[in-house]
Amino acid sequence: MPDRTVRLVLVAVVVLLTLAVAQPYLVPLLYAVDTPRAVTARGDLAPAEQTTVAMFERASPSVVHVFAQGAAQGRDLFDQEGEGEEGGGTQTGTGFVWDAAGHVVTNTHVVQAAAQAGGSVSVRLSSGAVVPATVVGMAPAYDLAVLQLGRAARVPPPLAIGSSADLKVGQATFAIGNPFGLDHTLTTGVISAVRRRLPTSAGRELPGVIQTDAAINPGNSGGPLLDSAGRLIGVNTAIVSPSGAGIGFAIPVDVVNRVVPELIRAGRVRNPGIGIIAGQEATAARLGIDGVVVLRVLPGSPAARAGLRGVDAATGTVGDVIVSAGGQRLHRLADLTTAIAEAGLDAAVELGILRDGRLRQVRVTTADVAENRR
Structure with a gap:
């Protein structure tokens, strides 16, 4: 009886070992599916997915591909990190339809080089059609530009x-x-x-x-x-x-x-300003100055008429430091430009000026300051 048990155990071990060795060969034979599998129904998309899909299907036809062909020019922050380039000096970006008249909005830095070099701009619509476009206007201070589509069979709907x-x-x-x-x-x-x-x-x-x-x-x-x-x-x-x-x-x-x-x-944006060139904020910080250092005053500007003083070119002595506008404390140039933009054109703005260690109040009337004035 013991011999029979041993034989049975040995047979079982042999069978198990055989199955273990054969398993990689048996599984494909038994379970492999060599015909297309049945599709499992997934049910409805989740509500969030449905919303996203519907939004994309509604909005994407209004989004276009912009191609600006022109001589390569100097790059700035946006050129380096915000646009694509193709061969032959073509810079590419994105735009979208603004109105039924075929105006397209994009970034200034996408088309500026082509516009300044007398190059060409074209737009590829979602339909695949490529349409020539002209630059209607650019606002570098806001990095916005408007294009006008040429003849198109159908203008996509505006966003x-x-x-x-x-x-x-x-x-x-x-x-x-x-x-x-x-x-x-x-x-x-x-x-x-x-x-x-x-x-x-x-x-x-x-x-x-x-x-x-x-x-x-x-x-x-x-x-x-x-x-x-x-x-x-x-x-x-x-x-x-x-x-x-x-x-x-x-x-x-x-x-x-x-x-x-x-x-x-x-074709352009009238930018309210007072006509100053501000000093570097890092330099002001090193000097312990909290405010906008007036580096230079543009001749004939509102700042010049109000008597603001820039840095003395001969001695390097600081002239005026603007510390407030409209009663709001200023710390840097962005604070001043925001206050002026909120005031608008031809508006009187009360500036707090530090001059020779004394605080003065100066009234300045904003005016259109050309974007290319330095």
Whole structure:
């Protein structure tokens, strides 16, 4: 009896070992599926997915691909991090249809080189049709430009306009653009911050900028930033990417809705100013100065008529330091430009001036200061 048990155990062990060795060969024979498998029904998309899909299908036809052919020129923050390039000096970006007349909004830095060099601009619509376009106007201080489509069989519908005044951090955002030349790419994220400040190619700081973690890459410049209702809340303009993982910035739609109609109407934006060149903030900080150092006063400007003084070129002595505007404390140039922009053109602004250690009040009337004056 014991011998029989041993034999049975040995047989079982042999069988198990055989199965273990044969298992890799038996499984494919028994379970392999060599015909198309049946599709498993997934049911309805989740409500959030349905909203995103519907928003993209509604908005994407209004987003276009912009090609600007012109001589290569110097780059700034936006050129380096906000647009794509193709061979032959063609710079590309994104735009979107503003109105039924065929006006397209994009970034200044996407088309500026071509416009200044007498180059050409063309737009590829979502249908695939390529349409020539002309530059109607540019506002470098806001990094906004308006194009006019040439003859097109059908102009896509304009995007719905939202508001940027009531945006909340954490609110969902959707960016549609052409990163790296890949048409109509959708990326999603949230509003990471509001009221950021961003330098533009015109040597100004744009206040109220929207920061988002929706992926914005070279080629997205000029494209729309949308809310969950598909409304325009900003125009994507730049990324900051010191290590490859960047954060995106968009011009708030309230600024866009003010600047674009003026570009369409006049081809340029009248910028309220007082006619000063401000000193470097880093230099002022090293000197322990809290305010806007007047480096130079433009001849014939409102600041010159009000008697403001710049730095003495012979001795380097600081003249006037602007410390307040309209009763609001100022710390840097962006504070001053914001106060002047809010006052508007031909408006009287009370400036607090530190001169020779004494605080003075000076009334200055804003005027249109050309963007290219230095």
